Amino acid sequence: MTTKFMNRSVQAHPFHLVEASPWPIAVSFSLLVVTLSGVMTFQGYSNGLFLLTLGFISLVSTMTLWFKDISREGTFQGHHTFAVQKGLSLGFVLFVISEIFFFISIFWAFFHSSLAPTVELGAHWPPAGIETLNPWEVPLLNTVILLSSGATVTYAHHSLIQGNRAGVIYGLIATVALAAVFTGFQAFEYYNAPFTFSDGVYGSTFYMATGFHGIHVIVGTIFLTVGLFRVLSYHLTDHHHLGFEQAILYWHFVDVVCSLGPGALRAPGSKEWARFAGPSLDLLLASPKAAFIAIQEVREPWFPRLNRFNSIGRKVFED
Amino acid sequence: MSESADVKLTTAGFDARCWQNYVDYFKCINARGEDFAPCKQFYRAYHSLCPNEWIEKWDTQREEGTNPSNFEV
Numbered sequence: 001m002t003t004k005f006m007n008r009s010v011q012a013h014p015f016h017l018v019e020a021s022p023w024p025i026a027v028s029f030s031l032l033v034v035t036l037s038g039v040m041t042f043q044g045y046s047n048g049l050f051l052l053t054l055g056f057i058s059l060v061s062t063m064t065l066w067f068k069d070i071s072r073e074g075t076f077q078g079h080h081t082f083a084v085q086k087g088l089s090l091g092f093v094l095f096v097i098s099e100i101f102f103f104i105s106i107f108w109a110f111f112h113s114s115l116a117p118t119v120e121l122g123a124h125w126p127p128a129g130i131e132t133l134n135p136w137e138v139p140l141l142n143t144v145i146l147l148s149s150g151a152t153v154t155y156a157h158h159s160l161i162q163g164n165r166a167g168v169i170y171g172l173i174a175t176v177a178l179a180a181v182f183t184g185f186q187a188f189e190y191y192n193a194p195f196t197f198s199d200g201v202y203g204s205t206f207y208m209a210t211g212f213h214g215i216h217v218i219v220g221t222i223f224l225t226v227g228l229f230r231v232l233s234y235h236l237t238d239h240h241h242l243g244f245e246q247a248i249l250y251w252h253f254v255d256v257v258c259s260l261g262p263g264a265l266r267a268p269g270s271k272e273w274a275r276f277a278g279p280s281l282d283l284l285l286a287s288p289k290a291a292f293i294a295i296q297e298v299r300e301p302w303f304p305r306l307n308r309f310n311s312i313g314r315k316v317f318e319d
Numbered sequence: 320m321s322e323s324a325d326v327k328l329t330t331a332g333f334d335a336r337c338w339q340n341y342v343d344y345f346k347c348i349n350a351r352g353e354d355f356a357p358c359k360q361f362y363r364a365y366h367s368l369c370p371n372e373w374i375e376k377w378d379t380q381r382e383e384g385t386n387p388s389n390f391e392v
Contacts, residue, residue, distance in 0.1 A: 122388045123388065
């Protein structure tokens with residue numbers, strides 16, 4: 001049976017061909033202003049900070065309007081079919097992977113300078129004259145706070161999948177509250193730190209790592225807050241809540257950096273590092289056998305049951 | 320051979336051996352006094368390994384108290 005009528009208002013594919021929008025070019029231009037004015041500020045050119053503020057406001061506004069459009073297209077216009085969702089998920093995962101590599105480069109820079117400190121620093125880490133922060137005080141507290149926020153956000157996600165509206169809302173409020181407390185403590189640490197960004201390679205690596213991590217925490221908090229508002233406005237369903245899942249993935253990424261970060265960054269050179277890392281790297285390189293013996297001695301009081309493997313090691317290093 | 324065998328420096332180049340001997344000489348005389356003869360070995364080693372500019376710079380830093388290296392044993 002044929003029909004004379006063709007429905008031309010329905011697309012014959014599951015993909016989203018977007019309408020013309022000014023937001024991509026607007027965001028690009030804002031980013032250009034932010035980067036150029038950032039450089040102007042660092043190099044001491046006049047009006048740099050003013051332009052940076054303008055650029056930043058412009059960036060946040062244009063990004064908000066772009067994401068608002070995406071949210072409208074998905075929630076109210078039905079453009080986010082399953083195929084489109086897969087594309088959005090993949091795109092976001094690739095973005096998070098790129099952010100992981102960004103942090104890898106920051107950690108690399110830190111380990112490069114801290115594991116083999118130069119003679120100008122006195123060949124030890126922390127460098128001479130630097131008064132370090134105690135990793136077991138505020139840093140440990142902040143790590144615990146962020147890990148807890150990872151648990152609350154997981155609770156919120158499971159609640160959403162189960163259709164428990166109250167659970168989602170309380171879980172998200174708890175997550176955002178923990179994130180705010182973390183940011184507050186971090187600001188306190190920054191205000192009271194005995195060293196600045198300009199204090200040699202120690203200051204540089206410390207503030208690059210913690211600074212960029214802090215920016216990511218703030219961005220992640222905003223992302224989660226938007227999720228909370230969308231939940232309150234009934235945008236999300238128990239099966240379709242991509243933006244929310246992406247916010248959670250971003251938050252876990254921030255979380256992991258903050259769990260590894262304090263441990264790795266504040267430890268080298270400290271007594272704790274010496275105790276747990278055992279022999280120093282140079283001893284390991286110079287004499288693996290001496291290093292093996294030293295590892296045994298360090299390990300013995302902490303993991304006595306591993307001593308049964310000592311005979312294997314002795315055979316490997318038999319003279 | 321004008322330097323002692325130090326396992327930490329087997330993989331190190333001139334810079335590290337120069338600096339290590341400089342520090343070891345001053346550690347030696349701080350611990351045993353200026354007239355202790357074996358300290359001379361470190362003195363000869365760092366004078367042969369280090370650029371004179373570095374020796375002058377480190378000596379000036381030591382006099383001003385700004386040398387970051389630890390000269391106490």
